Amino acid sequence: xxxxxxxxxxxxxxxxxxxxxxxxxxxxxxxxxxxxxxxxxxxxxxxxxxxxxxxxxxxxxxxxxxxxxxxxxxxxxxxxxxxxxxxxxxxxxxxxxxxxxxxxxxxxxxxxxxxxxxxxxxxxxxxxxxxxxxxx
Amino acid sequence: xxxxxxxxxxxxxxxxxxxxxxxxxxxxxxxxxxxxxxxxxxxxxxxxxxxxxxxxxxxxxxxxxxxxxxxxxxxxxxxxxxxxxxxxxxxxxxxxxxxxxxxxxxxxxxxxxxxxxxxxxxxxxxxxxxxxxxxxxxxxxxxxxxxxxxxxxxxxxxxxxxxxxxxxxxxxxxxxxxxxxxxxxxxxxxxxxxxxxxxxxxxxxxxxxxxxxxxxxxxxxxxxxxxxxxxxxxxxxxxxxxxxxxxx
Ligand code: SF4
Ligand code: FES
Numbered sequence: 001x002x003x004x005x006x007x008x009x010x011x012x013x014x015x016x017x018x019x020x021x022x023x024x025x026x027x028x029x030x031x032x033x034x035x036x037x038x039x040x041x042x043x044x045x046x047x048x049x050x051x052x053x054x055x056x057x058x059x060x061x062x063x064x065x066x067x068x069x070x071x072x073x074x075x076x077x078x079x080x081x082x083x084x085x086x087x088x089x090x091x092x093x094x095x096x097x098x099x100x101x102x103x104x105x106x107x108x109x110x111x112x113x114x115x116x117x118x119x120x121x122x123x124x125x126x127x128x129x130x131x132x133x134x135x136x
Numbered sequence: 137x138x139x140x141x142x143x144x145x146x147x148x149x150x151x152x153x154x155x156x157x158x159x160x161x162x163x164x165x166x167x168x169x170x171x172x173x174x175x176x177x178x179x180x181x182x183x184x185x186x187x188x189x190x191x192x193x194x195x196x197x198x199x200x201x202x203x204x205x206x207x208x209x210x211x212x213x214x215x216x217x218x219x220x221x222x223x224x225x226x227x228x229x230x231x232x233x234x235x236x237x238x239x240x241x242x243x244x245x246x247x248x249x250x251x252x253x254x255x256x257x258x259x260x261x262x263x264x265x266x267x268x269x270x271x272x273x274x275x276x277x278x279x280x281x282x283x284x285x286x287x288x289x290x291x292x293x294x295x296x297x298x299x300x301x302x303x304x305x306x307x308x309x310x311x312x313x314x315x316x317x318x319x320x321x322x323x324x325x326x327x328x329x330x331x332x333x334x335x336x337x338x339x340x341x342x343x344x345x346x347x348x349x350x351x352x353x354x355x356x357x358x359x360x361x362x363x364x365x366x367x368x369x370x371x372x373x374x375x376x377x378x379x380x381x382x383x384x
Contacts (some may be wrong), residue, residue, distance in 0.1 A: 011151040012151070012234035012235055012236050012242050013149055013151070013154075013156065013157055013234065013235040014234045015231065015232070015234075015235070017232075017297070017300045017301055019301060022297055022300065022301065023297065025207065026208070026347075028345075028347050028350065029297055029345065029347070032345045032346070032347075036343075096344070096346065096363075098360075099346070099349070099357065099359055099360035099363055099364075100360070100363040100364065100366075101367075102360075109278065109279075
């Protein structure tokens, strides 16, 4: 935060962004940070899944202990949080798809809404099928 | 009774007197059809002739009236006061640029970056003028048309936190323009642009915040352009690995 005055140059004021807290200055940036943060929760879920496989490999007692932990309020709260961030992660991911992939049909490019809508619908259908297969 | 006036809280900075920018509040009539730029012109004409800002066309085409309005970069000639009623409206210079005075910013950095991506038709086999123009079908034009609509207003730079934190980033508009020429069937300059565009200061600096595309008044979608260039760059790399002797 200084007034620079190099010789023969315009004296200007240079605004400085906080390297740590810059994202608090605009709601869109907070959303961006939440989107990026969601990856951490996806990774956490995968780590839990690996831990489950590890417990499974170590025998029935270890697996039962692992299952018991999953019924604790802490584990349930953690999983609800993970689910919320997983939904945010997937939704933002599919909404951004049309920016990355231009889809051309019959020589015309499809609108962003159509591409994102198609991706979201396909995601919902596949998720429903997987849920039906697992829970049904 | 309908609201008759609205307050504008405007950044003031004079390099001789102000160590840091300050705010000054003005009250202006709240007309249904007044934009922020009308209010600034009203202040300059009737209240304070020392207020400095840039503008020209008043119709969203010259790109010179960009300012941060309530924290979001906007063309002030296309931003109605009524959107912000009852106010007050905070009018600041475009973020991420050095402030010269009041609402006027120094755009030298952008002007130096633009030519680095060679935003013009680059040809390996230049045909003489007598050969006529380089032909193109409407379909070939449609591929890049959107990316050619940029008016250099720099709202996207003001919206980009990456540019704010790392000013060496070439930035949204310049990269979108590089993409525009890379997509042009008449252009042969993609390889020549690579050193700048596919560099750390180019597309790979972008973290896809996406706010550039949200604020762009011309729907250029610089965020899309940059991600599409990332895909092309990644495909180039993949080709060079699986087909190293190929003609890249
Ligand atoms: S890409 Fe859009 S926001 Fe950026 S300079 Fe061009 S017109 Fe302005
Ligand atoms: S005055 Fe020209 S774009 Fe606003």
